[in-house]
Amino acid sequence: MREGLIPTVLGTVVSASGATLLSSKYKLVGIGVLGFGLAHVVLGAIDLVEHR
Template sequence: MREGLIPTVLGTAVTASGVAMRGKFPMAAAVVTGFGLAHMVLGAIDLVEHRSRKPF
C-alpha cells in the first residue's frame, strides 16, 4: 500500500464527519474539520513525496 494513502483517506472521512455535524455543534465541527484537512494535506504530501519509489 502506498505511503500516505491511509492518512489521506482517514482525513477525508474525518472532514466529512466534521462537515456533517456543522449545524448542531459548530465549534466542534470546525475542530474536527480542521483535523481532517490536516490529515489530508499531510497524506497528500507523503503521496507526492514517495511517488517515484516502487511499492515493492
C-alpha cells in the same frame, strides 16, 4: 500500499464527519474536527507526492 494513502483516506472521512457537525448545535466542535481532518488530508497528500 502507498505511503500516505491511509492518512489521506482517514482525513477525508474525518473531514466529512466534521462537515456534518457544522449544521448541528456543536458547530465549534465541527470546525475543530473539520480542521483536523483537513490537516490529515494535506499531510497524506504530501506523503503521496513525496514517495512516488
